[in-house]
Amino acid sequence: MSESSFLYEGKAKKIYPTDDPNVVRVEYKDDATAFNGEKKGSVPGKGELNNRISALLFTYLGKRGIPHHFIRTLSATEQLVKRVNILPVEVVVRNRVAGSLARRLGLKEGSLCPSPLVEFYYKNDERGDPLITEDHIALMELASREQIRQMRERALQVNELLIELMTEKGVDLIDFKLEFGQDENGKLLLADEISPDTCRFWDRGTGKKLDKDRFRHSLGGVEDAYYEIWTRLGGEDRV
Ligand code: C5P
Known part of the structure; x- marks a missing residue:
């Protein structure tokens, strides 16, 4: 093609x-x-x-x-x-403080959230993907109230499942971003990607960052970190 x-x-x-x-x-x-x-x-x-x-x-x-x-x-x-129509809403779940949450509220990176935090962001490059509330989503008709409810519920389920998987591999799931889309029947599907580009993964023993923060903050070893996640997940094909 x-x-x-x-x-x-x-x-x-x-x-x-x-x-x-x-x-x-x-x-x-x-x-x-x-x-x-x-x-x-x-x-x-x-x-x-x-x-x-x-x-x-x-x-x-x-x-x-x-x-x-x-x-x-x-x-x-x-x-x-x-093929789905992506809803213009990014759903972030956080288990520990990092990234924009640390910057916005002045909280200490690495502090545990007492319970998982769900945040919504408006997918809009021009406005720099602002943090929005459920009422803002409804106001702008980015998603229905039922879709907002489903996105929150599924994001928390995904969090539980990913924590279970990553904990087994010696990796702490700090936070991640999900996107959802509607298929041709209007069904809400988890879409986009889930990878070290969209999650924060820290090695449990050392706290080493195994995700895109290595690129964001020029820490080096970006590909090695992604490869480390792939092999911990049982990936075999040499890339
Ligand atoms: O930057 P921030 O701390 O808000 O990111 C929270 C989580 O969402 C991180 O895992 C980050 O990689 C992910 N994210 C993303 N795409 C964005 C914004 C954040 O994958 N546009």
């Missing part, structure tokens, strides 16, 4: 049509951006690792009852997913 035929190009992925109008092909890129595009770079091997890690995590969640868009892996950097 020619390069010009993509449907959409995001910061780290490209979406292509397929013969089936309800299925699209996602290509994961090595490109990395942070701080709403202010920092740009490329991490060789990242596309392949995120494609594989995301496929593994969606499969794991699907087996445990979370409806999602993932169909199957096509190649090292490509996967087939159900």
Whole structure:
């Protein structure tokens, strides 16, 4: 398929049509951006690792009852997913303080949240993806009240399931971001990706960051950290 035929190009992925109008092909890129595009770079091997890690995590969640868009892996950097209309809302779940939560409220990085925190952000590059409330979502009609309820409930279920998986692998799940979309029947599906680009993972013993914060804060060893997550999850294919 020619390069010009993509449907959409995001910061780290490209979406292509397929013969089936309800299925699209996602290509994961090595490109990395942070701080709403202010920092740009490329991490060789990242596309392949995120494609594989995301496929593994969606499969794991699907087996445990979370409806999602993932169909199957096509190649090292490509996967087939159900076509959905992504709701312009990012759902973040936090177990420990980090990133924007630490910055916004002046809280200490690493402090435990007494219970998981759910936050919503308006997916809007121009406005820098602002933090919004459920009432703002309803006001702007970004999602219905029922969809907001489902996103919150599923995000907390995903948190429980990912904690269970990562704890076994000696990794603390600090926080993560999810996106949801509606399929052709209006059903809400977990979509986008779940990878070290969209989660914070800290090694349990050392606290070492095994995620995109290595890129954001120029800590080095980005690809090695992603590869570490892949191998801890049981990944075998050398990338
Ligand atoms: O930056 P912040 O602390 O709000 O990020 C919370 C979590 O959501 C982190 O795991 C981060 O990687 C993820 N995130 C994301 N995409 C965004 C914003 C945050 O994957 N646009």
